[in-house]
Amino acid sequence: DTGVSQDPRHKITKRGQNVTFRCDPISEHNRLYWYRQTLGQGPEFLTYFQNEAQLEKSRLLSDRFSAERPKGSFSTLEIQRTEQGDSAMYLCASSWERSGRAPPDTQYFGPGTRLTVL
Amino acid sequence: GEDVEQSLFLSVREGDSSVINCTYTDSSSTYLYWYKQEPGAGLQLLTYIFSNMDMKQDQRLTVLLNKKDKHLSLRIADTQTGDSAIYFCAESPRGGKLIFGQGTELSVKP
Numbered sequence: 001d002t003g004v005s006q007d008p009r010h011k012i013t014k015r016g017q018n019v020t021f022r023c024d025p026i027s028e029h030n031r032l033y034w035y036r037q038t039l040g041q042g043p044e045f046l047t048y049f050q051n052e053a054q055l056e057k058s059r060l061l062s063d064r065f066s067a068e069r070p071k072g073s074f075s076t077l078e079i080q081r082t083e084q085g086d087s088a089m090y091l092c093a094s095s096w097e098r099s100g101r102a103p104p105d106t107q108y109f110g111p112g113t114r115l116t117v118l
Numbered sequence: 119g120e121d122v123e124q125s126l127f128l129s130v131r132e133g134d135s136s137v138i139n140c141t142y143t144d145s146s147s148t149y150l151y152w153y154k155q156e157p158g159a160g161l162q163l164l165t166y167i168f169s170n171m172d173m174k175q176d177q178r179l180t181v182l183l184n185k186k187d188k189h190l191s192l193r194i195a196d197t198q199t200g201d202s203a204i205y206f207c208a209e210s211p212r213g214g215k216l217i218f219g220q221g222t223e224l225s226v227k228p
Contacts, residue, residue, distance in 0.1 A: 004160075033215065042122075042206050042218030043161070056214060091160055102166065103149050107216060109160040 002026070004110035006092050012116045013082055020078045021113045025094030032075050033093040033107060034067055036060065043091050049075060050097070082117045089114050122209055124219035131227050136194040138222045140207035145169075145188060147209040151216065152181065152192045155204045164192070164205075194224075202226045 005024045013019050025032045031050050035043035046065070047057045051072035061067075064082075069075040079086055093107040121143045130136045142150070148169055153161040167174045167181045167190070174181045180193040190207055204223050208216040 006160075031214075035216075040220070042208075042220050043216070045215035045217070048214055058215075093161075102163070103168070105210070105214070106149075106151075106163065106166065108163060109153075111160040114158075 004092055004094050004108055006090075006110040006113050008113060009111060010114045010116075012118065014118050015082060015084060017082055018078065018080045019082060019115065020076050021090055021092075021115075022074060022076050023092030023094075023110060024074045025092070026096075026108060029094035029096045029108075030072070031095045031097055031105065032069055033095070034075070034077050035091040035093065037089040037091055037112070038087075046077075079115075082115075084117050087115055087117045122207060122217050122219040124205075124207060124222045126220065127223050127225070129225045129227065130197050132197060132199055134197055136192075136197045136201070136224055136226075138192045138194075138205050138207075138224065140190040140192075140219055142188050142190065142207070142209045142217075142219075144209055144211035144217070145185065146211045149210060150181075150183065150190050151208045151210070152179075153206045153208060153218075155206065155221070157203075161206065197224075197226050199226045199228060 007022045033048040034046040037043040049069040064080045067077045089112045091112045093109045095105045095107045151166045152164040178195045182191045204221040206221045208218045
């Protein structure tokens with residue numbers, strides 16, 4: 001049973017460039033979440049998908065951010081025209097909406113992508 | 119509103135018990151969660167408690183929930199150096215997204 005994977009693990013970019021991150025959820029999970037974590041803080045919710053439908057977006061997700069999950073499997077998060085304030089760890093999580101060994105919608109996290117904007 | 123608060127630091131000696139506290143604001147959460155984060159890593163699910171329970175024990179971990187005061191705690195018995203990490207509590211008030219506290223950094227001294 002492979003866990004959630006994220007790629008790349010680290011990304012360094014210059015201000016103004018576009019970046020794209022990928023998340024592969026646990027295979028049977030139908031929900032996928034993106035969070036952002038800055039130093040010394042807890043993760044903050046950005047957006048989530050159920051299958052391919054994007055069901056909720058945070059106000060943190062400015063129009064420079066876009067997320068997709070085209071076939072209900074992997075997801076991408078793109079940041080356009082990056083700013084230094086976008087430097088953070090971007091975490092992906094997935095869940096299954098029904099109960100199993102854990103309660104329904106228990107979220108399992110990937111290792112994160114650390115973005116540094118110079 | 120949605121807000122989760124934790125104390126920022128806790129230091130204990132190896133073998134002692136650690137107690138990490140958390141308060142939350144939204145009483146509609148069905149489950150409350152504890153996650154562990156080691157340096158540079160993602161979050162590892164430690165345990166969870168159903169909102170109708172007062173206590174849950176899972177090996178060295180004990181979760182206490184006081185729903186009236188909206189207070190959650192995580193007790194780690196016989197704390198080891200490998201328990202050094204940041205611990206996050208989280209609520210899920212409407213299902214879907216998790217609302218996290220800012221994390222408690224646990225330091226275990228040998």
